[in-house]
Amino acid sequence: MIVETRGLEKRYGPHLALAGVDLAVPRGAVYGLVGPNGAGKTTLLAVLAGLRVPSAGEVRVAPPRGRVALLPDTPQFEPWLTGREVVALARRLVAPGVPVAREERVLADAELSGAADRRVGGYSRGMLQRLGLAATVVAEPELLLLDEPASALDPAGRREVLDLIAGLRGKATVVLSSHILSDVQEVCDTVGILREGRLLFQGPLHDLLVGRAVPAYLLRLRPPVGHVADALRAKDWVVGVDVLDEQRLRVSVRSLAAAEWLLPEALASCDARVVSMNPQAADLEDVFLELTS
Numbered sequence: 531m532i533v534e535t536r537g538l539e540k541r542y543g544p545h546l547a548l549a550g551v552d553l554a555v556p557r558g559a560v561y562g563l564v565g566p567n568g569a570g571k572t573t574l575l576a577v578l579a580g581l582r583v584p585s586a587g588e589v590r591v592a593p594p595r596g597r598v599a600l601l602p603d604t605p606q607f608e609p610w611l612t613g614r615e616v617v618a619l620a621r622r623l624v625a626p627g628v629p630v631a632r633e634e635r636v637l638a639d640a641e642l643s644g645a646a647d648r649r650v651g652g653y654s655r656g657m658l659q660r661l662g663l664a665a666t667v668v669a670e671p672e673l674l675l676l677d678e679p680a681s682a683l684d685p686a687g688r689r690e691v692l693d694l695i696a697g698l699r700g701k702a703t704v705v706l707s708s709h710i711l712s713d714v715q716e717v718c719d720t721v722g723i724l725r726e727g728r729l730l731f732q733g734p735l736h737d738l739l740v741g742r743a744v745p746a747y748l749l750r751l752r753p754p755v756g757h758v759a760d761a762l763r764a765k766d767w768v769v770g771v772d773v774l775d776e777q778r779l780r781v782s783v784r785s786l787a788a789a790e791w792l793l794p795e796a797l798a799s800c801d802a803r804v805v806s807m808n809p810q811a812a813d814l815e816d817v818f819l820e821l822t823s
């Protein structure tokens with residue numbers, strides 16, 4: 531493990547922001563820390579970065595301080611510096627031994643070569659976030675702590691930042707916090723679900739999804755749907771039926787394969803008028819809601 535905490539607590543006055551966190555980040559992972567607002571994500575990253583002192587518990591971060599980099603959620607730079615100067619300053623301050631050519635490389639990776647000589651005061655939010663990542667990786671850190679790296683961006687900006695993070699796989703260990711679960715599902719291999727300062731789950735994303743995946747069909751029908759829901763609930767191959775609204779049912783089944791041939795027959799026999807019928811794989815959003823609600 532590149533990062534481990536045991537019984538980590540952080541108090542702000544009477545408020546317990548971290549309530550006994552046992553974090554375990556495998557070396558090389560892209561670890562997604564997810565949780566609702568106020569769960570303690572920023573606090574946990576700040577403790578790992580050494581910016582906040584824990585109130586109790588142990589923290590072990592394997593790389594030395596100079597090889598750990600934190601990108602805050604809204605990176606701020608002196609507005610009169612150019613993008614190139616920001617990256618150069620970061621390299622010179624943190625890792626003067628890293629060749630100067632690396633500055634050009636990280637600017638190019640962040641697609642900022644063309645804007646590198648403009649003052650950052652005129653950069654868009656997405657450009658600032660990409661510049662933040664460039665300045666964070668220029669010193670070749672072993673461990674990157676990224677606080678909500680893509681959350682404030684539009685879809686195109688998010689795409690670019692997610693691609694940059696995906697490109698770090700194999701080069702560094704990344705711990706990122708996010709409340710955009712589809713982003714985490716896309717780029718992370720390991721997740722920790724934090725709520726009210728406690729880790730509710732931690733482990734490979736795959737285990738989380740597969741362990742909890744109840745196969746289901748999403749049905750869109752012409753209303754009314756109540757009698758269809760009742761008829762399906764009576765079937766022994768149906769685990770449960772949720773009426774989502776006046777047109778949609780979520781039918782959890784024992785197996786998608788069995789439902790493929792039993793569901794059309796069951797719908798026909800209760801005169802259901804089917805608009806669409808789609809199998810649903812469990813996604814992080816479902817599991818997150820189940821764990822945090």
Ligand SMILES: Nc1ncnc2c1ncn2[C@@H]1O[C@H](COP(=O)(O)OP(=O)(O)OP(=O)(O)O)[C@@H](O)[C@H]1O
Pocket residue numbers: 542545547565566567568569570571572573574709
């Ligand atoms: N400096 C502080 N003083 C007092 N309370 C704080 C301080 N920083 C955070 N908190 C409280 O600690 C809890 C955890 O906050 P934190 O910012 O770590 O959560 P978060 O998961 O990052 O939330 P968000 O997604 O909203 O950024 C919250 O209840 C917050 O109000």
